[in-house]
Amino acid sequence: MARKDWGSFYVPYEQAIEELKIKLRGIRKEYRKRNEYSPIEFITGRVKELSSMLEKANKFNIPHDRLRFELEDIAGIRIMVQFVDDIWTVVELIRSRQDMTVMYEKDYVTNVKPSGYRSYHMVLKYPVYMAEGVVDILVEIQIRTLAMNFWATAEHSLNYKYKQQIPENIRQKLKLSAESAYLLDEVMMEIKDEIKDAQLLFEVKSDLVSNIMDQILLLTSLDRGREASKHQLALNKLAETGNVDELQLLLEDVSRDVKRFRHL
Known part of the structure; x- marks a missing residue:
């Protein structure tokens, strides 16, 4: 061909x-x-x-x-x-x-x-x-x-x-490492639920932070720099150590400001 x-x-x-x-x-x-x-x-x-x-x-x-x-x-x-x-x-x-x-x-x-x-x-x-x-x-x-x-x-x-x-010597080590890899999989299965919960929490927090940032940018575009800076400072404090409830409250607070200033 x-x-x-x-x-x-x-x-x-x-x-x-x-x-x-x-x-x-x-x-x-x-x-x-x-x-x-x-x-x-x-x-x-x-x-x-x-x-x-x-x-x-x-x-x-x-x-x-x-x-x-x-x-x-x-x-x-x-x-x-x-x-x-x-x-x-x-x-x-x-x-x-x-x-x-x-x-x-x-x-x-x-x-x-x-x-x-x-x-x-x-x-x-x-x-x-x-x-x-x-x-x-x-x-x-x-x-x-x-x-x-x-x-x-x-x-x-x-x-x-x-x-x-x-x-043969490498083949035997490969066989041993295959069993070790599968043992790792078995152990990880035992804590699967904990890992899934942690990953889901991370995803939820990431989405909240992203949504808050979007709202802060909207405030900036509305010439509300002072309010945007205030919310940015609050986000900076919560981004690492804040929990989901605190981030949700901040999102609601920023969204209220956006809605209020849009109608002025």
């Missing part, structure tokens, strides 16, 4: 990655706008490099005209979550969507690989709307905790360095 043909081959995959990242990040935004805990921490995506794709095709004897149908990870999305049980929440969210079809799943969280690798894989059929019509492509989604991702990234780098032949 000529270079320009490979460029055309990649177009629907690149479009799929961008669309899926937007859609999945939209789920996270939905939760945040409702001041709810989001099971999605962050999302990354990539299209497989041509050299890596051809290397894998040669390894499994896949003809170039069959790549779109037989190579499932040309387009890849990785969803990072904070806690192990968030993985199952995200899996259900994806299963329930109407704009993609789950072809099959691989549970390496419950059925950990001998190397210590843990992750949940879903292979989807995703329709990409091109100028010439709809193109159905395969996309692999990997869902894992931050600890699982840290370990998997390290293993991937070592496999690349040693061409899949990691020395």
Whole structure:
């Protein structure tokens, strides 16, 4: 296949990655706008490099005209979550969507690989709307905790360095570190509720501070610099140590001033 043909081959995959990242990040935004805990921490995506794709095709004897149908990870999305049980929440969210079809799943969280690798894989059929019509492509989604991702990234780098032949002493240390990473996940699960409460409190306070700042800027635009400075000083005192109730009262106070001076 000529270079320009490979460029055309990649177009629907690149479009799929961008669309899926937007859609999945939209789920996270939905939760945040409702001041709810989001099971999605962050999302990354990539299209497989041509050299890596051809290397894998040669390894499994896949003809170039069959790549779109037989190579499932040309387009890849990785969803990072904070806690192990968030993985199952995200899996259900994806299963329930109407704009993609789950072809099959691989549970390496419950059925950990001998190397210590843990992750949940879903292979989807995703329709990409091109100028010439709809193109159905395969996309692999990997869902894992931050600890699982840290370990998997390290293993991937070592496999690349040693061409899949990691020395036994390093392999054993990797296996031990995989168990340590999973133990970390297990311990974090025990204090999950405390962490979620703390994060939600932080989000609420951040929103309040942002809203107060918006109102102070409005006062400034109304040529009410003295009142704006007074509220800014109050905010400076509360920003670090103030509680939600105190910030809410300040927001109401600033909003009253804005409303009053707007009608003068």
